[in-house]
Amino acid sequence: MMNFKREFRQNYSPAMRLAVISLVLCGLVFPLVITGIAQVFLPSQANGSLVQLHGKNVGSSLIAQTFSLPIFFHPRNDSASGVDPDITVKDAYSQIPRISSATDISVDMLQQIVNQNEEGTFWIFGTPYVNVLRLNLVLIQTNNSAYGAFQ
Amino acid sequence: MILVVAILSGRFLAPYITRVFSRSPSRLDKVLNPIEKGIYRLISVDPARGMGWKEYFLAALVVNIFQMAIAFIIFAFQGVLPLNPQGFPGLSWDLAFMQVISFGTNTNLQHYNGEGNCIQLPNCAALTPGVPGLSYLSEMMAVQFLQFTSAATGICVAVAMIRGFVAHSKDLGNFYVDFTRSLTRILFPLCFVASLVFVGLGVPQTLTGYHIVSTVEGATTRATQTILVGPVASLVSIMQLGTNGGGYYGANSAYPFQNPNPASDIFQIFLMLLIPTTLCFVFGQLTGKKRETRPILWGAYSLFALDLLIAFTPNLPVVGPGMEVRFGGFFSVFWTVVTTAVTTGSVNASLSGLNPLVILSAFNGMLIQATPGGKGVGVMYMVMFIILTVFIVGLMSGRTPEYLGLKITARDVKLVMIAFLVHPVIVLVPTVLAYSTGAAGAIGVGTSSIGFTKIFYEFTSAAANNGSDFLGASANTPFFNISTALVMFLGRFAPIGLLLSLGGSMINRKRLTTEAGVRTDSPLFALILVGSILVLVLLTFFPFLALGPILEFFQGHVNGF
Numbered sequence: 001m002m003n004f005k006r007e008f009r010q011n012y013s014p015a016m017r018l019a020v021i022s023l024v025l026c027g028l029v030f031p032l033v034i035t036g037i038a039q040v041f042l043p044s045q046a047n048g049s050l051v052q053l054h055g056k057n058v059g060s061s062l063i064a065q066t067f068s069l070p071i072f073f074h075p076r077n078d079s080a081s082g083v084d085p086d087i088t089v090k091d092a093y094s095q096i097p098r099i100s101s102a103t104d105i106s107v108d109m110l111q112q113i114v115n116q117n118e119e120g121t122f123w124i125f126g127t128p129y130v131n132v133l134r135l136n137l138v139l140i141q142t143n144n145s146a147y148g149a150f151q
Numbered sequence: 152m153i154l155v156v157a158i159l160s161g162r163f164l165a166p167y168i169t170r171v172f173s174r175s176p177s178r179l180d181k182v183l184n185p186i187e188k189g190i191y192r193l194i195s196v197d198p199a200r201g202m203g204w205k206e207y208f209l210a211a212l213v214v215n216i217f218q219m220a221i222a223f224i225i226f227a228f229q230g231v232l233p234l235n236p237q238g239f240p241g242l243s244w245d246l247a248f249m250q251v252i253s254f255g256t257n258t259n260l261q262h263y264n265g266e267g268n269c270i271q272l273p274n275c276a277a278l279t280p281g282v283p284g285l286s287y288l289s290e291m292m293a294v295q296f297l298q299f300t301s302a303a304t305g306i307c308v309a310v311a312m313i314r315g316f317v318a319h320s321k322d323l324g325n326f327y328v329d330f331t332r333s334l335t336r337i338l339f340p341l342c343f344v345a346s347l348v349f350v351g352l353g354v355p356q357t358l359t360g361y362h363i364v365s366t367v368e369g370a371t372t373r374a375t376q377t378i379l380v381g382p383v384a385s386l387v388s389i390m391q392l393g394t395n396g397g398g399y400y401g402a403n404s405a406y407p408f409q410n411p412n413p414a415s416d417i418f419q420i421f422l423m424l425l426i427p428t429t430l431c432f433v434f435g436q437l438t439g440k441k442r443e444t445r446p447i448l449w450g451a452y453s454l455f456a457l458d459l460l461i462a463f464t465p466n467l468p469v470v471g472p473g474m475e476v477r478f479g480g481f482f483s484v485f486w487t488v489v490t491t492a493v494t495t496g497s498v499n500a501s502l503s504g505l506n507p508l509v510i511l512s513a514f515n516g517m518l519i520q521a522t523p524g525g526k527g528v529g530v531m532y533m534v535m536f537i538i539l540t541v542f543i544v545g546l547m548s549g550r551t552p553e554y555l556g557l558k559i560t561a562r563d564v565k566l567v568m569i570a571f572l573v574h575p576v577i578v579l580v581p582t583v584l585a586y587s588t589g590a591a592g593a594i595g596v597g598t599s600s601i602g603f604t605k606i607f608y609e610f611t612s613a614a615a616n617n618g619s620d621f622l623g624a625s626a627n628t629p630f631f632n633i634s635t636a637l638v639m640f641l642g643r644f645a646p647i648g649l650l651l652s653l654g655g656s657m658i659n660r661k662r663l664t665t666e667a668g669v670r671t672d673s674p675l676f677a678l679i680l681v682g683s684i685l686v687l688v689l690l691t692f693f694p695f696l697a698l699g700p701i702l703e704f705f706q707g708h709v710n711g712f
Contacts, residue, residue: 007206011213014194018327019217021190022303022334027296030339031385034346038356038384042347046356048380048408050364057364060378062353062407065366072368078472080405080501086476120413120477129476136367150370 051133053140053150059133061085067136070102071146075132086129089118103146105139113138153417154452157424164425165432171336172310172329172437183335190331201322204655207311208648210326211304215644218300219255222293223247226285235286236360239267242283249632254297256643257305257395257525259496259618260609260635262627264401265290266379269361283627287358287381294397295386299342302393302426303333305527308647309430312531313437315654316555318662323655337426338389345388345422352418353411354384383408391422394526396496396618404486404499405475416478416499420486423495427523430530440555442672447533449677451523454515454684455492458522462488462512473504484509487619491516494525496618502608503621507703510604514696517615518574518688525616528643531650535567537671538653540683544669544676554671556662563653570649575691577638578614582607582695590630594622600706604699609635614642 038046050057059065064075064083073095076087096110117130117138140147170177191198202210225232226247230240242250246262253260267284285294307330311323350356362378369375383399387409390397400406410416431451435444462484474483483500490497491513502510516522521532538554542564545552552559585591585606586598596602605621612620613635622631670676689696 004205004209007209008213011206011210014196014327015210015213016217017194018190018214018330019221021193022218022300022330023221023292023296025334025339026299027292030299030342031291031295031382034343034350034385035356035358035382037347038350042350045350045353046384047359048355048357048362048378049353049411050362050378053367057362058367058369059364059376060362060408062411063376063378065376066374067368069368076476079475080473080499080504081400081402081407081475083407084475084477085407088476127476127479133367140367150367 051137053137058137061131061133064132067132070098072136072139073099073130073132085131085133086119087132089114089128089130092130092135099139103139103144105142105144105146109142113142153420154424154455157421157428158448158452160421160425161428162432164429165436168337168429168433169436171332172324172433174328174332177336179336187328187331187335191327194327196325196327198325198328200325202325204311204315204323204651207308207323207326207655208651211308211330211647212644214326214330215255215300215304218297219251222251222254222297225289225293226250229286229289232286232288234288234291234358237267237284237286239284239286239289245629245632246283246627249636251293251297252636252639253618254294254395254397255301256616256639257298257301257393257494257528258613258616258639258643259298259390259395259397260613260620260639261397261401261618261623262632262635263624265381265399266401269377269379283624290386290399291382295382295389298386298389298393298395298397299334299338300330302389302395302526303330303338305394305525306333306337306426306430307527308651309527309530310433310437312534312650312654313434315657316438316557318439320658322658323651338393341392341425342385342388345392345418346384348418349384349387349415352415353408354387354415355380355408356382356384358382379408387419388422390497391419391495392426394423394427394493394495396490396494398497401623402498402501404497405501407475407477410478410499412477413482416482416486419497419499420489423489423493423497424523426526427493427529430527431523431533434530434534438555440672443555445672445674446537446677446680447530448523449674450533450536450680450684451521451529453677453681454519454522455488457681458488458492458512458515459485461515462506462509464508473501475500488512488516490619491617492522492524493529494520494615494617496612496620498619502619507604507700510608511696511700511704513619514608514611514692514700515689517611517617518578518692519684520574520615521684528616528647531646535570535646535650535653536684536687537680538563538567539571539687540676540680541669541671543683544679548669550669552669553663557657557660558663560656562656566649566653566656570646570653571687573641573645573649574614577641578607578610578692579695581610581634581638584634585610585630588630590628590634594625594628594631596622600699600702604703607695607699610638613638616643 263283268282404410431448435441
């Protein structure tokens with residue numbers, strides 16, 4: 001027990017100082033250095049991959065946003081994060097008839113837009129998917145009269 | 152494929168880590184020596200002085216307690232501290248207490264969402280006052296800080312224990328030096344690269360507040376959306392590399408900003424596996440008996456393969472509710488097995504969306520804790536199991552139990568038995584208490600197989616210092632905060648203390664020159680090792696597993712948590 005007391009007395013001061021030094025290095029210097037480098041070299045990603053329409057930020061390509069009008073593709077709302085930005089290509093196809101009848105854009109044209117924006121599959125794993133916000137921005141930029149309010 | 156890359160990278164990285172701890176000269180010395188010497192001077196420690204196991208453990212414990220105390224102050228007073236653009240109030244004392252122990256013990260169980268109540272609200276417009284969230288300062292100087300230090304501590308204690316087994320060793324090393332070097336030479340360089348890769352893949356890294364934008368439909372409806380940015384990338388790198396698992400967001404690595412695409416997903420799986428796998432090789436290299444890496448690595452990965460087999464039994468999963476489209480079913484399940492096998496505890500899908508057999512496999516990972524287990528402690532647990540197995544085999548064959556030429560004494564067996572038994576006690580007792588005190592019912596969790604699985608999982612995860620859970624912020628009650636905090640603290644420091652004591656007692660022990668004992672580097676031994684681990688662990692916990700995920704499977708719940 002005497003031994004323990006002596007060892008504790010010997011160690012608490014270095015321990016406290018090491019705790020403070022590690023706080024500064026791990027909690028301040030490291031994240032600030034990364035922030036600095038990221039902001040200089042990768043500003044778009046570092047600030048949340050914001051997406052612009054007519055020069056104004058309208059969301060992030062990585063985060064789902066609510067679409068409720070029939071003229072747009074809708075995101076899913078049952079995923080783990082609640083903000084899954086993607087839907088499967090199959091899901092997108094199933095929404096095409098609705099969008100087509102609301103906008104007069106042909107089914108063929110919409111299928112083509114979906115196919116052109118299809119993203120990553122991994123070998124045999126995973127399902128091909130599309131990003132909902134990007135799809136909808138493409139729709140707006142097709143200059144169809146149905147999207148007049150957004151152009 | 153990822154596993155092969157992880158094992159090869161571990162093999163590649165191990166000699167470097169071995170040299171870091173044997174203090175061999177390195178090209179980095181020019182830059183790092185002056186910094187490290189500066190630190191030793193600031194804390195007035197003589198780097199050449201070695202420590203016995205008691206002092207090493209004491210130093211580790213006291214440093215960790217001071218670090219947790221600092222983080223407690225930051226959590227509790229974040230409301231008045233800088234870098235809080237969202238204006239989150241300080242955490243309640245019981246939540247702050249629970250969270251610092253959670254991060255300080257490498258567990259990362261989280262009873263809050265980092266982004267307050269903005270989780271799962273696609274167009275979250277405003278934060279509700281009173282819902283706990285974390286300021287940028289707390290994310291950096293409490294969460295990331297403890298994620299670094301607990302990871303470094305894990306590596307240090309594992310290396311210290313291994314040193315006990317090294318021939319002619321005089322002490323277990325100097326904790327302050329090991330801790331400093333594992334930060335400057337291992338964690339900082341690896342996390343530096345990893346953080347920038349994550350930013351490149353789309354993970355935010357900024358100190359400006361959440362962006363509020365007018366959405367596309369907002370052109371007609373005036374709807375706005377809050378984009379939840381922050382210093383995320385630097386946290387994600389250490390949370391995965393350090394097998395911490397505590398995410399920036401409540402949804403953890405299912406949230407797109409924490410894990411934007413399949414590439415970031417695979418990179419995170421790789422980072423989780425890297426250091427626990429590397430340390431299996433470091434064991435063989437530090438002890439100078441490279442063949443002795445085999446039982447550790449083979450044992451760990453065959454148990455891991457078994458977990459995968461159980462998890463994928465239901466059939467190749469497809470994207471279901473609770474999963475993210477960009478990962479699909481396969482990577483959601485694969486991730487869950489990895490995260491529990493290395494006790495990281497991060498998730499990329501909602502556990503509620505997974506088949507009971509996947510959850511059963513997750514339990515296996517957390518109950519064994521050595522498949523290959525958390526950073527550092529995984530190797531320690533495997534050595535514990537090896538000594539138990541050597542002892543059992545010795546009893547059966549009538550040979551003297553010995554390991555690495557060291558005779559295993561009655562005291563050694565007592566130590567590893569106690570270390571082994573800590574785990575069931577701190578899992579099973581609080582699980583029962585949660586029901587008998589009515590604390591489970593108070594947060595709306597019932598006694599069905601589903602409810603039971605959730606509570607059992609909570610304490611298993613806490614005891615294994617894993618951190619994945621079903622309950623999340625709903626468990627922010629004094630009972631769960633205090634009980635899980637105690638379980639995490641004991642689950643971390645009791646086995647570490649006992650196994651350091653084991654390592655310490657090996658110093659100066661006479662080495663047998665004749666190989667009279669059981670050979671521990673053969674495939675046969677690895678097989679017996681795996682068998683005895685399964686018997687020991689699964690028999691201990693089987694009644695509880697039977698009432699939880701196994702019952703659930705036979706009741707036909709597919710993903711009905």
